[in-house]
Amino acid sequence: MRIEADLTRCEGLGMCETMAPDFFEVSDEGTVVIHDPSPGEEHRQELTAAVDACPVLALKLQ
Structure with missing residues (x-):
């Protein structure tokens, strides 16, 4: 499994960090x-x- 982020879409809202702080910041x-x-x-x-x-929708799992 691989996590990918589209930084052109990311607005830094932090939902990912809230849900999985060990993986996102x-x-x-x-x-x-x-x-x-x-x-x-x-x-x-x-x-x-x-x-x-x-x-x-800046993140996806491959």
């Missing part, structure tokens, strides 16, 4: 930073919820 520049772009399958449920919570 909103930088001082206002865009998402992914701490572990290739997490294990055991995190799929948490990450799916975080990706689905993004109101601007």
Whole structure:
């Protein structure tokens, strides 16, 4: 599994960080930073919820 972010869409709203703080952080520049772009399958449920919570659809799981 791989987390991808479209930084041209990211508005730094922080929903991903709220849902999965071990994996996402909103930088001082206002865009998402992914701490572990290739997490294990055991995190799929948490990450799916975080990706689905993004109101601007800037995140996806591959």
